[in-house]
Amino acid sequence: MGQKEAGVQTRRTISEASSYLALLSSIEPQNVSEACKDERWIKAMNGEFEQTEKNNTWELVPRPNDKNVIGTKWILKNKLNENGDVIRNKAKLVCKGYAQQEGIDFEETFAAVARLDAIRMFLALSSFQEFKVYQMDVKSSFLNEDLEEEVYIEKLDGFILGNDPKFVCRLKKALYGLKQAPRAWYYCFDKYLHQQDFSKGSTDSNLYIKIDNDKLLILVVYVDDIIFGSNEEAMSQNFALVMQKEFEMSLPGELTYFLGLQVQQNKDGIFLSQTKYLK
Numbered sequence: 001m002g003q004k005e006a007g008v009q010t011r012r013t014i015s016e017a018s019s020y021l022a023l024l025s026s027i028e029p030q031n032v033s034e035a036c037k038d039e040r041w042i043k044a045m046n047g048e049f050e051q052t053e054k055n056n057t058w059e060l061v062p063r064p065n066d067k068n069v070i071g072t073k074w075i076l077k078n079k080l081n082e083n084g085d086v087i088r089n090k091a092k093l094v095c096k097g098y099a100q101q102e103g104i105d106f107e108e109t110f111a112a113v114a115r116l117d118a119i120r121m122f123l124a125l126s127s128f129q130e131f132k133v134y135q136m137d138v139k140s141s142f143l144n145e146d147l148e149e150e151v152y153i154e155k156l157d158g159f160i161l162g163n164d165p166k167f168v169c170r171l172k173k174a175l176y177g178l179k180q181a182p183r184a185w186y187y188c189f190d191k192y193l194h195q196q197d198f199s200k201g202s203t204d205s206n207l208y209i210k211i212d213n214d215k216l217l218i219l220v221v222y223v224d225d226i227i228f229g230s231n232e233e234a235m236s237q238n239f240a241l242v243m244q245k246e247f248e249m250s251l252p253g254e255l256t257y258f259l260g261l262q263v264q265q266n267k268d269g270i271f272l273s274q275t276k277y278l279k
Contacts, residue, residue: 012069031155035091041076044091049159051139051248052093058153058169060162069152069168071096072177082257082276092178095153115221119205122220122227127270131218131229133255133263134236137191138224139248147171149180182223189221192246210235227255231256244268 025040035041052058063069072095079088126133151171155161161169174181193208198219201207210217217235219228226243230236240252255263264271 002204024078025089026078026086028078032074035074035076035170040089041091044076044089045074048091048093049156052175055173057175058171060167061152061170062164063166063168064152067150067152069154071154072156074157075176081264084276092176093156095175096177114206114220115204116259118201118207119220119222122207122218122229123263123270123272125218129216129231130244131231132236133227133229133265133270134234134240134252135225135227135255135258136240136252137226137241137250138185139250147174147178147180147184151178176222185224196242202259222259225258227258 022038025038027038029035029041032045035045061219072093075090075092075094077090077092078086081087081091123132123133139226153169153175155167155169161167171178174184196210197212198208198210201209201218204220206221208219208221212235215230215232215235217230217232217239218226219226219239228236230239230240240249243249244251254265257263260274260277262273262275264273
């Protein structure tokens, strides 16, 4: 669907790519025109575009006369680690959800946001039980669930889709910025976890527990960020593998930074600080 011809380039040779793959831009562009001048941001935008195509997110259709067509935009932000260093140039395609009409473009809204109490309780238990805590996030999480509503969006700025300029995109999957996108993702993920024999914790609907004889696995969900740990290391590793097969996930790593909290894990326990915030 669509042609990967673009105002941004969509293909490069291996030799061209190798010169900048390991480099990241420290400058956040103000718009797509600026981003198109930097091949590192072009790469980030291409990755997001390819992810939407892989998930069969939309189909091109003639512009409807009696439907609301929502605009789109690119959010171009640097992702930082606990030391404030750039670790990723992140390009996110979002809908201008503020233009949606309740009762027409969406019905319910909900976001899977874990309570800080539940996160602290999980980390305290992990420290006491000597769990190793890991973190992973879902790539383009909102693209995993089919849309129930009929929603149309404008074509992407910077990309050419199809040959007819009058066509628009009819969404088949939820997209960032839509009012109902977090709810669609939560229902999709919640359903999958229950199929994997997880149950919800009593303190928070975004805390999940899986018990297998004397083995325990706990995870906490904050929109598309997941932290988890187990008293059996093999159980944590198996969960990570299963998740990566089902969803597009980042590689799991030891939890070091989450929701503004710097996390240090060692043999004496788990220590939290906010040095970056104080600075």
